[in-house]
Amino acid sequence: MEIHQLRTFAAVAREGSITRASELLFLSQPAVSAHIKAMEESLGLSLFERTPRGMVLTADGARLLVKVEETLRVHREFLEEAGRMKGRLTGRIRLGAARSTNAAILGRFLSLLSSRHPEVEVELHHGGSAEVLGGIRRGTVDAGIYVEAGTPDADLATIEVDRFAVYLAAPPGTVATGEPVEISALAERPWICPNSNTCCGKIAESLFETHGFRPKKTVSVEQERVTRTLIAGGVGLGLLHAPSAMEARDCGEADLICEVCDGVSVVFAHLIGRSNDPVVSAADAIMRDLAG
Structure with a gap:
């Protein structure tokens, strides 16, 4: 069982949709479907029920999801520790992006992040500006790009990018x-x-x-x-x-x-309290360079 298949399984389980999972993972929909099919064939189990509402975990799939998420967490911690040992930044950033975000801005950010920190994984979450801001506050995303019609709250570190x-x-x-x-x-x-x-x-x-x-x-x-x-x-x-x-x-x-x-x-924003997080700090530095 490959680690990328486990990531795909977890993404489809979270999103309930092969389409949304493919966007988060930057994979084609056929590739996502192939990962799930390969897992089901290898395990001899049905992991999802395909319904008009999307992909719904079976009872077996739900039981395995707990173990998969634990495995992915341990894998991330392993890579992060190895990265610290060799002095390179590793980890994952969960980035919220409002649907109205300029695609060019997001593209430049992801390109620079990939070139400067190739071992940092990106988990992209699309939604409305209110959803992105709520995700930052709840901790379901580490940082986000959203539209701010007023003055950002004082507990946020923000950079105007457009x-x-x-x-x-x-x-x-x-x-x-x-x-x-x-x-x-x-x-x-x-x-x-x-x-x-x-x-x-x-x-x-x-x-x-x-x-x-x-x-x-x-x-x-x-x-x-x-x-x-x-x-x-x-x-x-x-x-x-x-x-x-x-x-x-x-x-x-x-x-x-x-x-x-x-x-x-x-604006690109994250909680000020997350400023010392190495991955959030690296993302903040890249956005400041882009905002120039």
């Missing part, structure tokens, strides 16, 4: 854009709004408060790509990050009414 504006967008031809628009006059129209603890949710709440109104109808949506699709389909008004807003305008999917926020930060 910055963008946010625009109010409307279905094409539904709002006159040739002259300034009174935002409060749009209260009668449906608004597509994410949860108030998200970047655009906070900006929307601030916008409503500043202009003294609440939309008569709101549509709750968590993902920006869905917001953009609904705007293009004529469902209502919504907020879009600058790159998506410009693309939607150029494609004729939306009209941009106005810029509502000129500086939303994308």
Whole structure:
């Protein structure tokens, strides 16, 4: 039984999905499926039940998962100790990345981490900004990249790695854009709004408060790509990050009414209390180099 097969088994068990496990492990989906099949054939056991909801552990699989996680922990500790003995950084970093994170930033970070510290493993967790921040606080991720619409809390060490504006967008031809628009006059129209603890949710709440109104109808949506699709389909008004807003305008999917926020930060963050962790410290140094 190969250690990489055990890692694959644990990832599929955690995620309940071959697709998500392949993203975390940077493997193709056929490779992940092949690892699971090889394990099942070698052991003579069925480890997962394939269901419409995803991959569900069988009773045998659940019992073995405990041993697999223990084996992987011992393996990591072994490599970390060996790395300390020879003076090279080893270990694992669990990195949260908001879905709206610029792929180029994440790619440059992972490339530099791989070249400087080839023995450090990366476990990538995608989610919304609130999920990433929550993961940092709960300790389920070691560090993360997320969108910060306000001021980061004092217990976080943060590095701004990107910055963008946010625009109010409307279905094409539904709002006159040739002259300034009174935002409060749009209260009668449906608004597509994410949860108030998200970047655009906070900006929307601030916008409503500043202009003294609440939309008569709101549509709750968590993902920006869905917001953009609904705007293009004529469902209502919504907020879009600058790159998506410009693309939607150029494609004729939306009209941009106005810029509502000129500086939303994308930050790399970890708890200040983790600053002395060697792997977290190395990741922080790389991000500072990239932020320049």
